Amino acid sequence: MQALVYLAAAVTVLPLLAILLYLLKQGATALNADFFTALPQPVGESGGGMGNAIIGTLILIGVASGVGLPVGIGAGLYLAERRSTRLAMIVRFLADVLNGLPSIVMGIFAWELLVRPVHHFSALAGGIALGAMMVPMVTRTTEEMVRLVPTPLREAALALGYSNWRTSLSIVLRTALGGIVTGALVAIARIAGETAPLLFTAFGNQFWSTSLGEPIAALPLQIFTYAISPYDQWHAQAWAGALVLVGIVFLISLAARVAVRHRHRAED
Amino acid sequence: MRVAGAGVGDRIYDWVITAFALVIPIMLVLVFAAVAEAAWPALRSFGFWFLVSSDWNPSAGQFGAAPAIFGTIVSSALALLIATPLALGVAVFLSELAPPWMRQPVAFTVDLLAAIPSVVYGLWGVFVLVPLLREHVIPFLRDTLHLGATPLFAGPAYGPSMLAAGVILAIMVLPYISAVSREVLSAVPRSQREAALALGATRWETIRDAVLPYARSGIVGGVMLGLGRALGETMAVTMLIGNRHEISASLLAPGYTMASLIANEFSEATGELHLSALMAVGLILLVLTFVVNALARWLVWRTGRAGGAP
Numbered sequence: 001m002q003a004l005v006y007l008a009a010a011v012t013v014l015p016l017l018a019i020l021l022y023l024l025k026q027g028a029t030a031l032n033a034d035f036f037t038a039l040p041q042p043v044g045e046s047g048g049g050m051g052n053a054i055i056g057t058l059i060l061i062g063v064a065s066g067v068g069l070p071v072g073i074g075a076g077l078y079l080a081e082r083r084s085t086r087l088a089m090i091v092r093f094l095a096d097v098l099n100g101l102p103s104i105v106m107g108i109f110a111w112e113l114l115v116r117p118v119h120h121f122s123a124l125a126g127g128i129a130l131g132a133m134m135v136p137m138v139t140r141t142t143e144e145m146v147r148l149v150p151t152p153l154r155e156a157a158l159a160l161g162y163s164n165w166r167t168s169l170s171i172v173l174r175t176a177l178g179g180i181v182t183g184a185l186v187a188i189a190r191i192a193g194e195t196a197p198l199l200f201t202a203f204g205n206q207f208w209s210t211s212l213g214e215p216i217a218a219l220p221l222q223i224f225t226y227a228i229s230p231y232d233q234w235h236a237q238a239w240a241g242a243l244v245l246v247g248i249v250f251l252i253s254l255a256a257r258v259a260v261r262h263r264h265r266a267e268d
Numbered sequence: 269m270r271v272a273g274a275g276v277g278d279r280i281y282d283w284v285i286t287a288f289a290l291v292i293p294i295m296l297v298l299v300f301a302a303v304a305e306a307a308w309p310a311l312r313s314f315g316f317w318f319l320v321s322s323d324w325n326p327s328a329g330q331f332g333a334a335p336a337i338f339g340t341i342v343s344s345a346l347a348l349l350i351a352t353p354l355a356l357g358v359a360v361f362l363s364e365l366a367p368p369w370m371r372q373p374v375a376f377t378v379d380l381l382a383a384i385p386s387v388v389y390g391l392w393g394v395f396v397l398v399p400l401l402r403e404h405v406i407p408f409l410r411d412t413l414h415l416g417a418t419p420l421f422a423g424p425a426y427g428p429s430m431l432a433a434g435v436i437l438a439i440m441v442l443p444y445i446s447a448v449s450r451e452v453l454s455a456v457p458r459s460q461r462e463a464a465l466a467l468g469a470t471r472w473e474t475i476r477d478a479v480l481p482y483a484r485s486g487i488v489g490g491v492m493l494g495l496g497r498a499l500g501e502t503m504a505v506t507m508l509i510g511n512r513h514e515i516s517a518s519l520l521a522p523g524y525t526m527a528s529l530i531a532n533e534f535s536e537a538t539g540e541l542h543l544s545a546l547m548a549v550g551l552i553l554l555v556l557t558f559v560v561n562a563l564a565r566w567l568v569w570r571t572g573r574a575g576g577a578p
Contacts, residue, residue, distance in 0.1 A: 011354055013374065016377055022396055023392070088289070100560075102553060104527050168281065193386065193387065195385070220387045250380075
């Protein structure tokens with residue numbers, strides 16, 4: 001039986017290696033400097049890139065963070081400081097449930113509230129859909145990190161005459177900041193590759209656009225469009241896009257890990 | 269010693285963080301309200317028949333979600349069937365058996381699987397998994413294992429299929445199930461293991477008879493969290509399942525899931541009713557995943573509590 005357990009571990013690690021190696025091989029051959037700066041080209045014309053989609057994804061991440069981080073951190077503070085009130089129990093449970101809801105549903109939600117009433121797709125709606133997905137994730141990690149702050153630290157501040165709110169914001173929140181940054185980065189890494197909610201909101205764009213009121217290109221959307229097209233040239237571009245997207249996601253995840261390590265060292 | 273005005277500051281601070289906390293229940297209510305509002309015209313036109321009819325004909329104004337509901341359940345079940353034993357194996361390996369130097373790298377690799385975006389899994393599935401299934405796995409299942417005669421593997425194998433969707437979903441939900449299982453296994457108290465070992469149980473017997481039963485409801489919760497993911501997973505499935513309104517007993521036939529149906533037809537919806545029918549499918553998906561997730565969280569929470577009390 002133990003052998004079976006070892007086999008399961010091996011079988012699990014295999015597809016990841018297969019995916020990463022294949023992605024590197026396919027993506028690297030199609031990747032060049034143009035890819036990062038040029039606009040998508042029509043079929044038949046060589047070259048072209050996903051410059052607009054890369055910028056678009058960064059803008060969407062920015063809007064999502066602007067919406068998701070303050071709400072998530074505020075709600076997390078509440079859960080950590082009023083941990084056993086009835087409202088805290090309910091919010092904690094609902095945050096976990098919200099976290100598990102399909103991203104496509106969050107897309108429909110943003111579409112019905114922000115796209116349909118104004119009759120056109122927009123970067124803002126896309127960013128808000130992604131931001132809404134970040135809220136429960138950031139809430140729960142913030143709560144965990146704030147709870148780790150030792151009580152004596154809080155008591156010391158209160159004994160010095162600090163009011164509750166100043167203790168929370170300038171002592172507790174600052175001590176937990178490293179962990180909160182890590183949680184935020186993990187949440188950003190997860191929404192950076194989201195495609196489904198953007199179908200209903202950001203929609204995609206073949207041109208340069210940085211306006212929040214207009215449809216905007218995004219890397220995952222562009223990869224999807226190219227992957228299901230019948231053209232080899234677009235398939236190659238899709239692989240290059242996938243490599244860049246996975247690169248961005250892994251870089252953010254790596255930054256999150258470095259932030260954790262840094263924090264642990266600071267505590268030693 | 270209190271600074272003047274601190275009372276006011278505290279009250280404002282309380283009020284602000286409470287308001288942020290209230291955003292979460294409000295958001296959930298808004299999600300339900302928005303999806304229900306968008307789904308309303310279709311629900312009013314078709315009522316209960318929407319759930320059981322398999323007639324999806326936009327030009328005739330007929331919509332039934334049965335094939336998509338069927339496809340969602342079959343592809344998710346297939347995914348769990350493949351992923352659960354593997355994920356449990358990895359979790360047991362990491363928490364009980366692995367030498368310490370191996371734990372970190374293997375856990376990191378499994379976590380990385382969760383970080384790869386859905387659309388990248390879809391891309392890999394289209395160009396690697398589907399050809400692999402068509403040229404090697406399906407001939408093996410049919411000719412070597414003689415399963416071709418069973419309805420499950422009957423009919424032609426074009427490529428995109430329920431099987432392909434199930435396999436990619438399995439790879440995608442595996443890290444979620446194994447992460448929760450690992451957490452639950454580590455919440456099993458030491459005394460539980462020591463008691464079994466003291467009675468003369470081997471390491472394997474300890475895991476089987478003392479650790480796993482204790483962690484059972486938490487593991488079931490982890491599997492259900494994986495189920496929640498699988499039910500709503502969109503992009504990879506849209507790219508691999510073949511997108512056809514059809515209920516077929518064969519896993520090699522193309523199908524639809526609720527999420528892939530919405531994603532695939534949204535941009536080409538032919539009218540208000542078609543659009544609303546898609547949103548009604550979204551509402552079914554929302555209710556289903558809400559129930560599955562709520563149940564899963566409750567199960568995991570219960571185990572965590574039992575493990576926390578000595």
